[in-house]
Amino acid sequence: MASSNKDPCKKEMTYPAKCVYVSNPYLETMNEDILYHFDLGTKTHDFRAMFGDVKFVCVGGSASRMKAFSQYMNELLGLGRATDDIPNICAHTDRYSMYKVGPVLAVSHGMGIPSISIMLHELIKLLCHAKCTDVVAFxxxxxxxxxxxxxxxxxxxxxxxxxxxxxxxxxxxxxxxxxxxxxxxxxxxxxxxxxxxxxxxxxxxxxxxxxxxxxxxxxxxxxxxxxxxxxxxxxxxxxxxxxxxxxxxxxxxxxxxxxxxxxxxxxxxxxxxxxxxxxxxxxxxxxxxxxxxxxxxxxxxxxxxxxxxxx
Incomplete structure (x- = not known):
């Protein structure tokens, strides 16, 4: 058979929407899931309404850098200006910061494996609670x-x-x-x-x-x-x-x-x-x-x- 020169990274058909996967049976037994380090909870916040349209997640160590990234994307995607003051969704905690611009969610993670690990646990649960699909992370x-x-x-x-x-x-x-x-x-x-x-x-x-x-x-x-x-x-x-x-x-x-x-x-x-x-x-x-x-x-x-x- 002749070898194919097609790019394996290119999709040639439509695939079903892919959800973010969590593997913890205890989550289903919880009356409320409190994302403590984000100061967000499934009873106090409507995750689907707030984050359901997220398709891109970008994380970085510095809070100021993630705000700057959200402002940059605000202008790049034609949603506003780079000088717009994007609100910090996690303003009531000093652990992490979070900014949303259209389908882009930008989150700070601090420095080192322990800090980003905590953040990722809560971020992945957030995306799952919001029923986000086809998300790409950077x-x-x-x-x-x-x-x-x-x-x-x-x-x-x-x-x-x-x-x-x-x-x-x-x-x-x-x-x-x-x-x-x-x-x-x-x-x-x-x-x-x-x-x-x-x-x-x-x-x-x-x-x-x-x-x-x-x-x-x-x-x-x-x-x-x-x-x-x-x-x-x-x-x-x-x-x-x-x-x-x-x-x-x-x-x-x-x-x-x-x-x-x-x-x-x-x-x-x-x-x-x-x-x-x-x-x-x-x-x-x-x-x-x-x-x-x-x-x-x-x-x-x-x-x-x-x-x-x-x-």
């Missing part, structure tokens, strides 16, 4: 690059741990359970196509190292403690590069794992602020860093606009 943020020019955007193919294993380990009841951390390949390729359309900065698909610490966990020499040498650091980073790692951050593994568990197509899109093979501290100006941080927003925004305009 994490945008900053990272340290390995062997890349600062300002390069890395679209994560797979997230690996400190030993370069492609899995997320969850300690549940004293037992270690592992979950795969491969992200949606088709979504990554679509984002790379968007970058070619934007043609303003370099973007690649690569492996991302997810750590539980900013300093020793990332082989930095500038923390309060350091019990390894410069040579040890460089050997480790070169081993990471040989394993395909092109950037380092602190949330991608649990994001990938929970997207897989819930059936959400997910992408991690992070800009590199420095090349860790050249040093540990970020030396670029505030203006340069601000422009770098806008790059993942532009890439994800391009994808959302293309998809939104098709509907």
């Amino acid at each position: 994490r945008i943020g900053t990272s340290g690059g390995i062997g890349l020019q600062p300002g390069t955007v890395v679209i994560t193919k797979v997230s690996v741990d400190a030993s370069f294993n492609a899995c997320f380990e969850q300690n549940t009841l004293g037992m270690i359970v592992t979950y795969p951390t491969v992200l949606n390949e088709c979504l990554a390729q679509e984002l790379l196509k968007c970058n070619k359309e934007i043609d303003q900065f370099n973007a690649i698909i690569g492996t991302t190292l997810c750590t539980s610490d900013f300093y020793e966990g990332q082989a930095r020499l500038d923390g309060a403690f350091c019990n390894y040498t410069y040579e040890d650091k460089m050997n480790y980073l070169h081993c990471a590069y040989e394993a395909g790692v092109r950037n380092i951050e602190m949330e991608s593994s649990v994001f990938a794992a929970m997207c897989n568990r819930s059936g959400l197509p997910g992408a991690v899109v992070c800009v590199t602020l420095l090349d860790r093979l050249q040093g540990d501290q970020i030396g670029s100006s505030h203006e340069v860093l601000e422009e770098y941080q806008e790059r993942p927003q532009k890439l994800v925004g391009c994808y959302i606009k293309k998809t939104f305009c098709k509907k």
Whole structure:
């Protein structure tokens, strides 16, 4: 038989709407589900009315960055101006912030695996309670690059741990359970196509190292403690590069794992602020860093606009 050259990522038929999946039989027995860290509850809020039309979820560490993203999408989708003051849905809690613009929900997650894990549990339940369908999830943020020019955007193919294993380990009841951390390949390729359309900065698909610490966990020499040498650091980073790692951050593994568990197509899109093979501290100006941080927003925004305009 002749081989097919068709793009496997392109749909050639109409598929039924796909819901966000949760796996917890106890949720059905609860009189009310209180999403404590969002200050939202199924008795006090109409989730279907508030969030039922959400098709795109974008999460990032900084509350101010997620507000800026929502304002950017407000203008990009022709729903308002970038200067509009988008209200924070979670204004009565200081844990996370949440902004909604049309079909786009932007949520902050803080720093590190524990913080984003808590947020994702409640976010996935929110999407399920709202009966959202065909949702796509993104994490945008900053990272340290390995062997890349600062300002390069890395679209994560797979997230690996400190030993370069492609899995997320969850300690549940004293037992270690592992979950795969491969992200949606088709979504990554679509984002790379968007970058070619934007043609303003370099973007690649690569492996991302997810750590539980900013300093020793990332082989930095500038923390309060350091019990390894410069040579040890460089050997480790070169081993990471040989394993395909092109950037380092602190949330991608649990994001990938929970997207897989819930059936959400997910992408991690992070800009590199420095090349860790050249040093540990970020030396670029505030203006340069601000422009770098806008790059993942532009890439994800391009994808959302293309998809939104098709509907």
